Amino acid sequence: MIDALMTEFLKARRSRVPWVTVLAFTVVSLVGGLFMFILQDQGRARSLGLIGTKAALVGGEADWPTYLSFLAQTTAVGGMIVFGLVEIWVFGREFSQRTAKDLLALPTSRVAIVTAKFAVVALWCLVLSVQLLVLGLVIGTALGLPGWSTGTVLTGLLQIGAVAVMTVLLTTPVAFAASAGRGYLPGVGVLIAAVFCAQIIAALGYGQYFPWSVPALFSGLAGPGQPSPGALGFALVALVGAAGAAGTALWWRSADHDR
Amino acid sequence: MTEPVIVAKGLTKSYGDVTAVDDLSLEISAGEIYALLGLNGAGKTTTIRMLLGMVRPTSGSVTVLGAAVRPGAHAMWSRVGYLVETPAAYPELTVVENLMVAARLRGLRGHRQVDDVITRLRLTRYARNRAGTLSLGNAQRLGLAKALLHQPDLLILDEPANGLDPAGVAEIRSLLVELSLQGVTVVLSSHILTEVARLATRVGVIDQGRLVREIASNHLAEHVRQRLSVSVRDHAAASKALSAAGFHAIRTDGDQILLTDFRAVAEPEHVVTVLVAAGCPPYRLVVEEDDLETFFLRVVGA
Numbered sequence: 001m002i003d004a005l006m007t008e009f010l011k012a013r014r015s016r017v018p019w020v021t022v023l024a025f026t027v028v029s030l031v032g033g034l035f036m037f038i039l040q041d042q043g044r045a046r047s048l049g050l051i052g053t054k055a056a057l058v059g060g061e062a063d064w065p066t067y068l069s070f071l072a073q074t075t076a077v078g079g080m081i082v083f084g085l086v087e088i089w090v091f092g093r094e095f096s097q098r099t100a101k102d103l104l105a106l107p108t109s110r111v112a113i114v115t116a117k118f119a120v121v122a123l124w125c126l127v128l129s130v131q132l133l134v135l136g137l138v139i140g141t142a143l144g145l146p147g148w149s150t151g152t153v154l155t156g157l158l159q160i161g162a163v164a165v166m167t168v169l170l171t172t173p174v175a176f177a178a179s180a181g182r183g184y185l186p187g188v189g190v191l192i193a194a195v196f197c198a199q200i201i202a203a204l205g206y207g208q209y210f211p212w213s214v215p216a217l218f219s220g221l222a223g224p225g226q227p228s229p230g231a232l233g234f235a236l237v238a239l240v241g242a243a244g245a246a247g248t249a250l251w252w253r254s255a256d257h258d259r
Numbered sequence: 260m261t262e263p264v265i266v267a268k269g270l271t272k273s274y275g276d277v278t279a280v281d282d283l284s285l286e287i288s289a290g291e292i293y294a295l296l297g298l299n300g301a302g303k304t305t306t307i308r309m310l311l312g313m314v315r316p317t318s319g320s321v322t323v324l325g326a327a328v329r330p331g332a333h334a335m336w337s338r339v340g341y342l343v344e345t346p347a348a349y350p351e352l353t354v355v356e357n358l359m360v361a362a363r364l365r366g367l368r369g370h371r372q373v374d375d376v377i378t379r380l381r382l383t384r385y386a387r388n389r390a391g392t393l394s395l396g397n398a399q400r401l402g403l404a405k406a407l408l409h410q411p412d413l414l415i416l417d418e419p420a421n422g423l424d425p426a427g428v429a430e431i432r433s434l435l436v437e438l439s440l441q442g443v444t445v446v447l448s449s450h451i452l453t454e455v456a457r458l459a460t461r462v463g464v465i466d467q468g469r470l471v472r473e474i475a476s477n478h479l480a481e482h483v484r485q486r487l488s489v490s491v492r493d494h495a496a497a498s499k500a501l502s503a504a505g506f507h508a509i510r511t512d513g514d515q516i517l518l519t520d521f522r523a524v525a526e527p528e529h530v531v532t533v534l535v536a537a538g539c540p541p542y543r544l545v546v547e548e549d550d551l552e553t554f555f556l557r558v559v560g561a
Contacts, residue, residue: 003363010360014351098347102405105311107337108364254330257313258305 004108004116008090012120017089024082025128026135032070033139036062040143063147064140068156069220071136072163075129076215079167080195083125087171088187090117091248092178100182101257110252118175118245122168129164133157159219166215166237170194172244180251182259211236262325264289264413264444265310269319272305272468279305281468282319287446287461289412292439294459295448296555302468303448304344307417310446311341324413337365340411342419346402350391354382354401357390361405372408379434380404395422403431407438414438416447420454432458464558472558483549484557487518487527490543491534500537506530 012018039062094100103113137153174194178187198212202221207213207229214233267285271278280302287293295303308314310321312328321328326335348357358373377386380400385393390401399422406414419435420428435445435458449455455462456476464472491497491514498516501508509517523530527544534541549557 003366007360007363010356011349011352014349014356016351097350098345099349101313101343102347102361103364104313105333105336105339105341106364107333107366109331109333111331113364254315256315258308 001108001112001116004112005119008113008116008120012090012124015089017086018124021082021086021124021128022131024078025132028074028078029071029132029135029139032067032074032136033143035070036067036140036143036145039066061147062143062145064145064149065147065152065156067136067140067145068153068160071132072156072159072219073216073221075132075160075163075167076219076221077195079125079129079164080170080198080212080215081191082128083121083164083167084171084174084187084191084194086124087121087175088178088184088191090121091175092184092187095178095182095259096184104257111249114245114249114252118172118248121171121175125164125168129161133160136160163215163219166218166234169237169241169244170212170215172241172248174244176244176248176251179248180255208233209236211240263287263322264291264324265446266322267306267310267319268321270306270309270316270321271318272302272309272314273317278468280309280316283465283468283470284319285463285470287444289444290439290442292435292445292447292458292460294455294462295446295465296455296462297448297465299450301465303465304417305468306465307341307343307415307446307448310415311339311343312336313343337409338412339415340406340409340413341415341417342402342406343415343417345421346398348390348393348398348401351389353387353389354393354404355386357401358404358408361408365409367409372410376404376408379407381430396424396427399423400427412443414443414445414447416445418449419447420449428454464555466558483554484519485524485546485548487523487530488543488545488547489516489518489530489534489541490514491516491539491541493539496537497534497539497541500533500539501530504529504533506533 094103104110106113171191174187174191177190178184181187181189194212198207198210198216201207201210202213202216207217209232211233214229214237217229217233263286265285265287267283270280270283270285272280283302283306285293295306297303305314309316310323310328312321312330312332315330324335324338326332328335348354349360352360354377355373358376359370362368362373377383380403382397382400382404385397390398393401399419403416403419406416414435419431423431432454435447439445439460447455447459459476461473461475463470464474489497494510494514494516498508498510501516501518506518506523507520509519511517518524518530524546527546531541531544
């Protein structure tokens with residue numbers, strides 16, 4: 001297992017993909033900061049040309065709770081896309097680069113290799129989430145946002161962490177799609193379908209029953225009138241995560257690898 | 260008697276109505292170089308994938324190095340090296356790093372095996388190059404290096420000479436013969452028929468998923484048809500004289516006459532005597548035999 005982990009780390013470390021995801025999450029933090037800067041003084045933003053002369057942003061105060069909530073909501077949607085792409089890359093590359101066959105008849109079991117891949121994805125996403133938190137704190141402090149209290153910030157950070165964990169769990173079926181579909185595209189297709197359906201179903205008011213809508217509901221993205229995900233919603237997220245991981249491992253172990 | 264290295268019994272693989280491999284049985288002993296010979300789509304690669312546990316047979320069983328090949332069984336693969344179809348490597352990793360990945364997954368520690376196999380496969384110049392920049396020939400060498408890294412007892416190679424230049428082909432042939440002499444069992448598939456003839460100790464001819472013939476290389480000659488090719492100036496007179504002497508003469512284009520009788524092949528001097536007596540002495544006399552390609556096409560009826 002350690003050997004499989006080491007090889008997966010090496011493969012990830014030597015790729016440019018981690019840097020692309022770091023850049024994406026940096027942009028997310030900066031965009032959040034930009035919104036706060038504009039909300040602080042829309043007249044100033046207008047004079048700096050950041051927004052049009054007649055434009056006005058609505059939807060919150062320029063303070064710590066709003067900013068942390070924005071970061072949590074971004075993690076729910078942007079995280080699903082970025083974490084999903086990480087999952088697709090880690091699994092789909094073995095088929096697109098035709099290296100999967102070199103992982104199939106080894107003294108290291110296929111299940112160990114799949115487990116190592118999921119571990120690397122989880123750690124990778126954890127690093128991105130920590131980066132988002134740290135950058136968020138730095139940017140919020142630099143902007144001098146009001147409303148700081150240990151309780152508020154701790155709640156915000158925990159919410160971002162919980163959303164990140166749920167989002168990572170919800171990407172495991174994407175790994176299955178990239179494996180069973182033998183490449184990137186099936187994974188991308190499933191990812192797009194999941195994000196699209198999550199928006200529609202949440203808007204219809206049934207988000208608590210659709211696992212991919214749960215992180216957005218939890219982060220407050222769907223608005224104040226939406227129901228809380230509840231225990232069922234969280235249980236469905238855990239179930240999807242476990243089913244995706246188990247299905248992927250089972251597929252690698254037992255499917256016909258004839259390509 | 261030592262236990263066979265590979266035992267396949269009644270291997271069948273069907274995809275819907277299509278039968279890729281049909282009731283194929285094999286038994287391969289230690290130190291053999293066994294070649295699977297077949298046209299494209301004959302079922303060679305599917306057979307190799309079943310031997311390696313990558314594809315589950317619809318029916319039948321495989322035993323490799325005494326262990327049954329089945330999902331979840333992986334201990335025996337520590338003694339098996341393989342290369343299936345086109346070689347693949349992580350393009351952003353160097354040759355050394357690709358080999359380190361393979362070594363790690365095989366539980367090997369340190370650099371010794373990696374350094375040894377790089378030297379053995381003449382990859383030293385490219386060791387620090389990214390695998391994505393390698394030529395097809397060097398990518399094939401890297402694929403073979405991964406297969407040989409852990410000094411396996413059994414090598415399963417699908418088209419090992421693919422992409423190599425003639426010198427590389429000869430080099431790999433020597434390497435495989437050397438390994439075989441050390442007791443390593445080699446199973447390979449190839450479409451380079453002359454290579455198979457030079458390398459294999461036993462040839463299995465596979466057609467439409469069925470193993471239609473198995474021949475030990477030292478018995479190959481018995482299965483190869485021979486004929487006497489005679490070139491003469493007076494074709495008509497020569498044919499008449501040979502027919503009168505009881506030979507079955509087949510006229511071909513130009514001055515050539517082919518005699519397929521066993522007597523003509525075994526005692527060509529009688530043919531010469533007949534032709535000289537008839538006043539049309541041959542100016543060329545050659546015993547020809549089927550090359551492996553002709554032999555193969557005859558065996559599979561293509």
